[in-house]
Amino acid sequence: xxxxxxxxxxxxxxxxxxxxxxxxxxxxxxxxxxxxxxxxxxxxxxxxxxxxxxxxxxxxxxxxxxxxxxxxxxxxxxx
Amino acid sequence: xxxxxxxxxxxxxxxxxxxxxxxxxxxxxxxxxxxxxxxxxxxxxxxxxxxxxxxxxxxxxxxxxxxxxxxxxxxxxxx
Amino acid sequence: xxxxxxxxxxxxxxxxxxxxxxxxxxxxxxxxxxxxxxxxxxxxxxxxxxxxxxxxxxxxxxxxxxxxxxxxxxxxxxxxxxxxxxxxxxxxxxxxxxxxxxxxxxxxxxxxxxxxxxxxxxxxxxxxxxxxxxxxxxxxxxx
Amino acid sequence: xxxxxxxxxxxxxxxxxxxxxxxxxxxxxxxxxxxxxxxxxxxxxxxxxxxxxxxxxxxxxxxxxxxxxxxxxxxxxxxxxxxxxxxxxxxxxxxxxxxxxxxxxxxxxxxxxxxxxxxxxxxxxxxxxxxxxxxxxxxxxxx
Numbered sequence: 043x044x045x046x047x048x049x050x051x052x053x054x055x056x057x058x059x060x061x062x063x064x065x066x067x068x069x070x071x072x073x074x075x076x077x078x079x080x081x082x083x084x085x086x087x088x089x090x091x092x093x094x095x096x097x098x099x100x101x102x103x104x105x106x107x108x109x110x111x112x113x114x115x116x117x118x119x120x121x
Numbered sequence: 122x123x124x125x126x127x128x129x130x131x132x133x134x135x136x137x138x139x140x141x142x143x144x145x146x147x148x149x150x151x152x153x154x155x156x157x158x159x160x161x162x163x164x165x166x167x168x169x170x171x172x173x174x175x176x177x178x179x180x181x182x183x184x185x186x187x188x189x190x191x192x193x194x195x196x197x198x199x200x
Numbered sequence: 201x202x203x204x205x206x207x208x209x210x211x212x213x214x215x216x217x218x219x220x221x222x223x224x225x226x227x228x229x230x231x232x233x234x235x236x237x238x239x240x241x242x243x244x245x246x247x248x249x250x251x252x253x254x255x256x257x258x259x260x261x262x263x264x265x266x267x268x269x270x271x272x273x274x275x276x277x278x279x280x281x282x283x284x285x286x287x288x289x290x291x292x293x294x295x296x297x298x299x300x301x302x303x304x305x306x307x308x309x310x311x312x313x314x315x316x317x318x319x320x321x322x323x324x325x326x327x328x329x330x331x332x333x334x335x336x337x338x339x340x341x342x343x
Numbered sequence: 344x345x346x347x348x349x350x351x352x353x354x355x356x357x358x359x360x361x362x363x364x365x366x367x368x369x370x371x372x373x374x375x376x377x378x379x380x381x382x383x384x385x386x387x388x389x390x391x392x393x394x395x396x397x398x399x400x401x402x403x404x405x406x407x408x409x410x411x412x413x414x415x416x417x418x419x420x421x422x423x424x425x426x427x428x429x430x431x432x433x434x435x436x437x438x439x440x441x442x443x444x445x446x447x448x449x450x451x452x453x454x455x456x457x458x459x460x461x462x463x464x465x466x467x468x469x470x471x472x473x474x475x476x477x478x479x480x481x482x483x484x485x486x
Binding site for chain 4: 050119
Binding site for chain 3: 127129130131134165169171173176177178192194195196197198199200
């Protein structure tokens with residue numbers, strides 16, 4: 043399954059790139075984050091993140107589809 | 122006893138002048154207002170007013186002294 | 201901490217100028233309140249509005265209010281200014297600005313100041329209705 | 344009632360321009376909030392600050408927040424704008440303005456909007472300390 047991941051803030055720094063399209067067997071954002079965190083040594087636990095699929099908030103257990111764009115959202119700090 | 126009374130807002134309209142100095146036997150602002158209200162048909166009851174003596178808030182029962190300046194303060198409406 | 205500042209102005213208020221006085225590199229939050237002349241009150245169309253004050257006591261009481269806010273809330277500075285004279289619809293009648301390190305205190309103090317101004321400062325409002333009638337707000341007579 | 348308005352800006356915010364959009368002869372009260380870049384955070388001197396956002400979702404979520412405020416409170420209009428990019432000390436990071444017939448609703452809605460922006464809108468803050476170190480606020484690592 044082709045998935046596009048876009049990174050922001052600390053995750054972008056830790057991944058070293060803005061966006062990537064990968065082939066992944068992950069069925070949910072939760073599985074995908076576990077895989078990526080291990081691969082790239084992300085320091086933020088998933089409990090500190092929110093997730094967006096196709097530019098809207100989603101659940102960690104939302105089933106992913108081929109072609110989805112996923113964003114893991116680090117703790118926000120606007121204002 | 123010489124007392125100066127300055128009028129504002131509705132009381133100024135009803136008295137028809139800004140300020141006057143009168144000779145009055147009134148021992149307190151309460152007595153003075155009763156006298157003036159009767160004389161000039163003021164419509165506001167003293168319960169709706171506050172009183173200032175010599176440019177600071179005072180009690181209705183504060184003893185008046187010769188030369189005092191008294192202001193009866195109609196309900197405020199700033200802002 | 202700045203000195204408490206409350207003043208009456210007989211010329212149009214200038215929020216940008218007042219705000220600059222609050223700008224302080226320590227502060228992170230600015231809460232402001234502006235009161236504008238509305239085009240109606242209790243259903244009656246209003247053409248313009250006149251504020252008058254008892255100047256000696258108004259400035260004194262206003263400054264007490266700002267001093268109270270500086271004491272009660274964790275704020276850096278506060279400024280309040282109230283207009284007197286004839287104001288058109290949309291004119292600014294009152295401006296309050298509070299700067300603080302954190303937004304909660306800025307909001308609380310700003311609200312405190314405007315509430316207290318409205319209930320304690322000797323300022324009166326005369327409304328000029330489209331019908332030609334005028335009225336002192338809050339001084340309705342029984343007759 | 345105006346349409347909900349939330350936007351991100353990569354150029355300096357202009358409170359006076361935003362405020363004019365809220366000016367409406369019906370409204371009597373305007374509550375505003377400005378967040379400025381502070382020269383310190385948790386005791387560390389800060390030189391400048393960089394805001395970045397997830398633009399597609401940030402605008403969408405911000406507009407939802409303003410729409411919620413228009414629904415929950417008796418207000419006439421609300422505008423919020425958040426800066427992105429590199430900001431100097433004293434720069435305006437966020438501006439929120441709410442106009443209403445009565446001040447209570449204006450304050451409540453203004454506070455609601457800024458609280459929700461801070462907790463829900465995907466915007467991140469990177470601080471540049473005088474020591475040369477940088478840090479993503481709220482992303483402290485355990486290591």
